[in-house]
Amino acid sequence: MVKDRRYHLRMYPKCFVGSEAVDRLIKHAGVKDRSTAALMLNVLQRHNVIHHVCDDHQFKDTYLFYRFRVDDGTLPLSRETELYIKGHQLYHEQTLLGNSSVLKLHNESGVMYDKSFHGAQLVNWLVKSNKCSTRQEAIGLGKDLLELRLIQHVTNEHHFKDERLLYVFHPDLSQLKVIDLLDIHERPRSLSLDSSMFSQKQKLASPCQPIPPVPPKSPQMPDATAADSRPKFQIGSPEQEESQNLMSESDNEDLSGSRFQDSHGSGAVRFSQSPTAEELKNPDESCRRQTLQILGDSVGFGFVIRGDGPSYVQTVDPSGPAAKAGLKIGQFLYFVNGEYVLNKDHVEVAHIILRNPQQLTMDVLVPRHQASQH
Structure with a gap:
């Protein structure tokens, strides 16, 4: 897809056609429709990952040439x-x-x-x-x-x-997909590695994959250890784009009967048996509902979500807006900006969040073990 292309007697090296990129995402990355693929590529352009070869156009699903900045040396890399x-x-x-x-x-x-x-x-x-x-x-x-x-x-x-x-x-390197480029971090300090993944108890059945990864329905780069995780479909400043990494999935381990838990205090959420959207419609005493108002900063809201419905908070930047508003790892998203999202996957929820990158109102379901800490 990326190759030298000629237009009006001029050669444009290492570029791709917008509509062909959309075709590829739909065919190979599981994106549902062309508008979703175009939106994803627009986000990449806003983060200076790609750009129009003459910097004249936003990304469009048409015959226009675009290029990865890493291919033409215009991407400032740390x-x-x-x-x-x-x-x-x-x-x-x-x-x-x-x-x-x-x-x-x-x-x-x-x-x-x-x-x-x-x-x-x-x-x-x-x-x-x-x-x-x-x-x-x-x-x-x-x-x-x-x-x-x-x-x-x-x-x-x-x-x-x-x-x-x-x-x-790191096991999540095998799961790199396009949407993960949208997990923006202030600095790519490390992938989130849970030391239990490498314990001597680890057997052949899962030597490099501590859990079956939670597969997103569309294309899906790491951590709370890095603590600078930013939300999926994050709208941030171009200066942050070079620090894109893969958010790690978490260890499949259940502690104290809890269905979700913070790993190492601020790491990725752990699941042993994720509740269904139907089960969460009428939460019992194991959860309580909480409304949060989050004002985005120049980087975004400061959290990452995963899940195929219900969506849950996988990682929260301890110094970001979401953490200041009270959002915690393991909470399930119930309403986002007034829209019921309990049965929506994380990609659909991300689209809703993108509609207003400055302010976010969310109703979340708070696990009992978190509620008791307040």
Whole structure:
């Protein structure tokens, strides 16, 4: 789709046609209709991810040329963002292209880890494939990826080393989709990795995927550990666009019989058995309804939602507007700007939120364990 194109005797390198991008999202990313796809691409343009080749047009579902700013050098990248992109490219080459020479099934102290690799193996591959010129450079890259938590030692006991120590990529890298580009963060400090994902209790059934990811109905980049998470379909300033990352899904674990819980105090929400929209229509004593007024800042509202109906709050930026208004992880969205949303998936809810990026009125269902804290 991205290629050099000629128009009126002029060549435009590395660009794509607006209508073809819409076609691709519908065909390959599960987007429901053309208007939704066009809206998504407009959001990417507002965040300076893409732009018209002459900067003359907003994104339109028509025969106009657009380009990713990363392809023409007009995207200001922080060091963290460059590393994040590089980490995803490495993962993509090793998995999605089906030619992995590094990721294998390994046994570590009686525990099987699928798609894992030894530090020395990754260093060898980086040098052999000319991605790094020296082993020392490759070791430095491995350390940077680990500090961003794009990779992690399987038992979380070692930094990255050029040794036979076992590592895995962050599991959510396999779930990168277009909508995740809209999870904007102030800084891409790290992916949200739950250390329990890499515990020695982890078995082959879920070595790199602690839970089945909650699949969005349309295209779906990480965390409360980073604490700068921003809402899906976030309207923010162009300066923030380089820090796009993947919000991690959470561990499938139930604590104290609760259906939802904050991971590590401010991480991604955990589920063991998510209630249905029908069950939440008439909540019992396990939930109470609360109305919140949230005023957006220059970045957005400061939270991320997930879910196929009901939608729930997955991550909240502790310093953002939503947290100040009282929004917490694990709360279910009941009404948004006066519209009943309990049965809507997170993409549909995001569209409603987008209608007024400055102010948001929400009725949420507060879990009992949260209500008792007030």
